[in-house]
Amino acid sequence: MRLEIGNILIKDIAFGSKTEVKDGTLFVDKDELIEAATGGDERIKSLDVYLAKPGDKTRIIPVKDVIEPRCKVDGKGNIFPGVIGDVDQVGSGRTHVLKGAAVVTTGKIVGFQEGIIDMSGEGAKYTPFSKLNNIVIKMEPIDSIKQHEHEEVIRLAGFRAANYIGEAGRNVEPDEEKVYETKPLLEQVKQYPDLPKVVYVYALQTQGLMHNTFFYGADAKKIVPTFMYPTEVFDGAITSGNCVSACDKNPSYVHLNSPVIDDLYARHGKDINFIGCVITNENVTLQDKKRSSNMTAKLVELLGADAAIISEEGFGNPDADLVMNCNNLENKGIKTVLVTDEYAGQDGASQSLADSTPKGDAVVTAGNANEVIDLPVMDTVIGHPEVANIIAGAWDGSLRDDGSIEAELQVITGSTNELGFFNLSAKTI
Amino acid sequence: MANFYILTNNPLVEGKYPEITNFEENSSVEDIFNHSRDSIHLGANLINHPLAGSIKPNQSPYKSLVLSDRRGDLDMFSLTLIEGANQVLKKLPPRRREYDEGVLEDFQVIDLDLLDSAIESLPYEYHE
Numbered sequence: 001m002r003l004e005i006g007n008i009l010i011k012d013i014a015f016g017s018k019t020e021v022k023d024g025t026l027f028v029d030k031d032e033l034i035e036a037a038t039g040g041d042e043r044i045k046s047l048d049v050y051l052a053k054p055g056d057k058t059r060i061i062p063v064k065d066v067i068e069p070r071c072k073v074d075g076k077g078n079i080f081p082g083v084i085g086d087v088d089q090v091g092s093g094r095t096h097v098l099k100g101a102a103v104v105t106t107g108k109i110v111g112f113q114e115g116i117i118d119m120s121g122e123g124a125k126y127t128p129f130s131k132l133n134n135i136v137i138k139m140e141p142i143d144s145i146k147q148h149e150h151e152e153v154i155r156l157a158g159f160r161a162a163n164y165i166g167e168a169g170r171n172v173e174p175d176e177e178k179v180y181e182t183k184p185l186l187e188q189v190k191q192y193p194d195l196p197k198v199v200y201v202y203a204l205q206t207q208g209l210m211h212n213t214f215f216y217g218a219d220a221k222k223i224v225p226t227f228m229y230p231t232e233v234f235d236g237a238i239t240s241g242n243c244v245s246a247c248d249k250n251p252s253y254v255h256l257n258s259p260v261i262d263d264l265y266a267r268h269g270k271d272i273n274f275i276g277c278v279i280t281n282e283n284v285t286l287q288d289k290k291r292s293s294n295m296t297a298k299l300v301e302l303l304g305a306d307a308a309i310i311s312e313e314g315f316g317n318p319d320a321d322l323v324m325n326c327n328n329l330e331n332k333g334i335k336t337v338l339v340t341d342e343y344a345g346q347d348g349a350s351q352s353l354a355d356s357t358p359k360g361d362a363v364v365t366a367g368n369a370n371e372v373i374d375l376p377v378m379d380t381v382i383g384h385p386e387v388a389n390i391i392a393g394a395w396d397g398s399l400r401d402d403g404s405i406e407a408e409l410q411v412i413t414g415s416t417n418e419l420g421f422f423n424l425s426a427k428t429i
Numbered sequence: 430m431a432n433f434y435i436l437t438n439n440p441l442v443e444g445k446y447p448e449i450t451n452f453e454e455n456s457s458v459e460d461i462f463n464h465s466r467d468s469i470h471l472g473a474n475l476i477n478h479p480l481a482g483s484i485k486p487n488q489s490p491y492k493s494l495v496l497s498d499r500r501g502d503l504d505m506f507s508l509t510l511i512e513g514a515n516q517v518l519k520k521l522p523p524r525r526r527e528y529d530e531g532v533l534e535d536f537q538v539i540d541l542d543l544l545d546s547a548i549e550s551l552p553y554e555y556h557e
Contacts, residue, residue, distance in 0.1 A: 110539065111532030112488070147538050209542035211482045221546065245483030284477050284547040285495075286506070316480030316517060320510070343485075343521075350520045354480055354513055 001092045002181040003075075003231035006174030010100035013051055013133040019165065021172045026101050028135060028165065036164035037137055037157045044153060045142045050382045052104070052134040056119040057379035060136055062387050063115035063413045064105040064243045065158050066129050066253040069098040069166035072235065080236040082217025083156070084163045090235035096169040102132040102253055103165060105158035106383040107139045109150045109210065113387055115246035115413040116375070116405075123375040126415040128422045129253070136382050137161050148209055155241050159252075180231050180265050182276055189304060192273040199278055199305040200230070200260055201296055201329075203321055205242045205249065205313040206281040212241035213250075213313075215279060225280040225296040227303070230261045238279070245314050247369045247410040247417070248341045254414070254421045260309055260339065275303055280325070282318040289321055297328035307335040311419050315343055315369070319354040330359040341366040341416035342426060346408070366417055367424030369410040377403040433476060433551070435544065436465050437493035441537040442544055459518060461492040466511045472500040475507035477547035479514035484539065486514065487521040490528070491540040495547050 008021055016027030030049050038047050052058045070079045075093010078085045104117065117129045124130035139157050141150050182188060189197065204213035206221035213220045215228075215238055228237065238255040261277070268274040280296045283289060300308050308329055312322040319340070326336050338360050342352035348368050381403070388399040388407070398407045409415050414422055435442060435450045438461055443452040453460060462479060469475060476495040480486060528536070 110535035111529070112535060147535065148542070205483065207482045207543055208546040209539055211543070242483075249483065283550065284481065284543055285550050286476065286478060286510070288550050289478070314483035315485070316514075317478045317482060319480075320478055343517075345520060346522075351516070354517045 001229040001231050002179065003092055003234055004094040005178045005180070005234060006094065006096045007099040007176045008096060008169045008172050009175040010098050010133055013053065013101060013135065015051070019168050021098070021168050026098060026133065026168065033161060033164060037161035039157065039160045041153060041157065043141050043145055043149060044157065045140045047137065047139045047157065050136040050138065052119050052136055052382065054119060054131055054133070058119040059378040059381045060104055060106055060117040060134070061115065061381065061383045061385055062106060062108060062113040063117050063246065064107060064109070064154050065240055066251040066413065067103045067158050067162040068253045068256045069101055069103060069162045069169070070236065070256065071096050071166040071170050073170055077235065079163060079166060080159050080239055083159050083214065083239050087216050090237055091229045091232035095235055096172065096174060098166060098169050100133055101165070102129060102134050103158055103162040104129070104134045104136045105139070105154050106136060107154045108384045108387060109147055109154065109243065111387070113243060114411055115243070116411050117413050118375060118378065121376045122373060123412060126373065126409060126412045128414050135161070135165065138383060151210055151241065151243070159239065180234065182229050182231065182274070185275060185303060188273065188275050192269055195271065195273040196306040197275050197304055198264060198272045199275055199300045199303055199308045200264060201300065201308050201310040201325055202277050202279045203310065203312050203318065203325070204238065204279060204281050205318065207284050207317065210243045214239045214241060220281050221283055223281060225278055225292055225299055227299065228277040228279050230265065230274070230277050233258050233261060242313070245410065246413045247415040248314060248366070250313050250417065250419060251414065254417055254419055257421070258419060259421050260311055260419050264309070275305065282313065282321045289324060293321060293324035293328050296325055297332055300329060300334060301332050305334055309337050309339065311339040313418055316354045323355040323357045323360065326360045327357050337362045337364065339364045339366070339418055339420055341418050342368045343370055344368045346370045346372055364420060365426045366420055366422065367409070367415070367426050369408060369416045371409040372406065373409055375405040375407070432498045433495055434498065435493055435495055436461055439491040439493050439537050439540045441541045442493050445541065458486050458490065458492045461494060462511060462515050462518065465494045465496055466508070466515070468496050469507045469511055470503060472502060473497050473507070474499055474504050475510055476551065477544070479511050480517060481540065481543045485521055486518045487523060489536045489540060490533070491536050493540055493544040495544070
């Protein structure tokens with residue numbers, strides 16, 4: 001499967017009379033975007049659009065998802081298969097990306113919802129999304145709606161918005177191009193017979209309401225581990241419905257730009273043979289966890305891997321999946337590297353994970369989510385600032401009268417992302 | 430008759446599964462952890478993971494655990510998990526704020542939803 005990615009570099013955004021890209025500026029027809037994002041969904045009471053640019057004194061809270069606008073210009077299917085449009089096989093052909101732009105959705109689904117993006121100041125240093133030109137969708141549902149439907153309504157409005165904006169890149173000549181290719185397994189193994197074969201075990205958060213992830217639109221809670229060509233994610237095969245644990249959940253933007261996959265491709269053919277991904281889930285019952293980790297290990301063995309990278313999503317319960325995957329693979333003689341973040345207490349002295357194993361002797365950390373930070377006052381707040389007192393990693397009085405916030409790093413969207421999307425880490429002292 | 434039961438302090442769970450719920454009103458998450466640990470010592474298996482989702486145990490005031498009716502040898506796997514969850518709870522700072530009713534209901538709904546996920550995928554031997 002071969003995919004060409006054409007990046008159209010977006011340096012600025014503005015509202016305009018037509019949605020288009022002109023000399024690196026993305027102009028957005030606000031009315032048309034509102035209509036496209038609403039998509040005739042009668043459960044939406046109001047939907048408004050705001051722009052938040054790098055350096056603005058703007059805070060977005062609570063962030064639900066961040067989505068990169070893309071469009072499929074050649075090859076089967078469309079972006080977000082099974083969510084927007086049909087469920088055609090994606091991951092080959094050509095895809096255009098509005099690189100530097102993002103759709104951010106905000107809406108208070110539950111009272112303790114998390115996620116802050118500051119566009120400037122101290123907080124901006126802790127989120128990768130402060131560097132993007134963000135088109136923020138704020139949506140309120142009709143009064144009678146319950147939490148499950150509310151989550152779905154905001155999630156789908158975000159993908160419709162990103163899909164609409166992504167179309168603006170269809171006929172634009174990209175500024176840079178990248179090509180990714182993974183061949184069918186037996187050919188891929190033959191291509192670099194002397195290099196170690198590496199599989200990426202990509203665990204998806206799938207425990208229930210506000211903890212869901214979708215694969216081709218299917219609730220990944222109900223899948224058994226399966227093979228995925230790495231290029232499929234770049235076309236939106238995996239979409240996020242996860243809006244708990246802002247710091248270490250994987251927003252759809254991060255799936256679309258999966259840094260583990262991108263880095264493995266960068267080494268592909270040089271010092272490793274990257275033969276593909278196994279996606280698995282993080283479920284609630286212990287039997288589900290055992291089944292999925294056993295099947296993951298079986299599948300990775302079947303693929304003939306010498307080594308595997310294993311990532312997790314979330315905190316606590318998923319640590320068990322991470323450890324089970326590690327043990328099962330190592331017991332089959334397959335070397336593992338784990339990617340996670342830490343909850344090591346505000347002083348960093350406590351045990352970082354809820355589970356551990358002596359076999360987990362190669363671990364990459366994305367930082368300590370309990371680190372306390374101070375967020376200054378902003379001129380503009382998009383969303384619902386009152387939730388700052390209730391979110392995880394905040395405490396009563398976190399939101400000061402002047403609008404500044406003292407809280408743990410875990411309130412910041414993407415700060416300790418467990419695919420290593422950002423620049424935080426930790427070291428032993 | 431089901432051969433498992435739910436230990437919970439979440440009134441929504443009591444409302445949905447009255448026949449199989451051991452409802453401990455006014456219990457804390459720590460109480461639920463400790464009481465399920467006691468049952469595990471008597472031979473019960475823990476069926477769902479004690480740390481639900483990514484919501485921190487010091488954040489949500491509700492916890493629902495599914496335990497088997499089994500009596501017999503100690504299941505070390507269940508014990509390790511519940512003790513590990515207790516360690517996590519002790520590590521995190523205690524919650525210092527009161528929630529309003531809307532927020533409490535949201536926590537109840539999420540706890541119930543994660544429990545529903547567990548009940549829907551109960552191991553075969555637990556189906557009636």
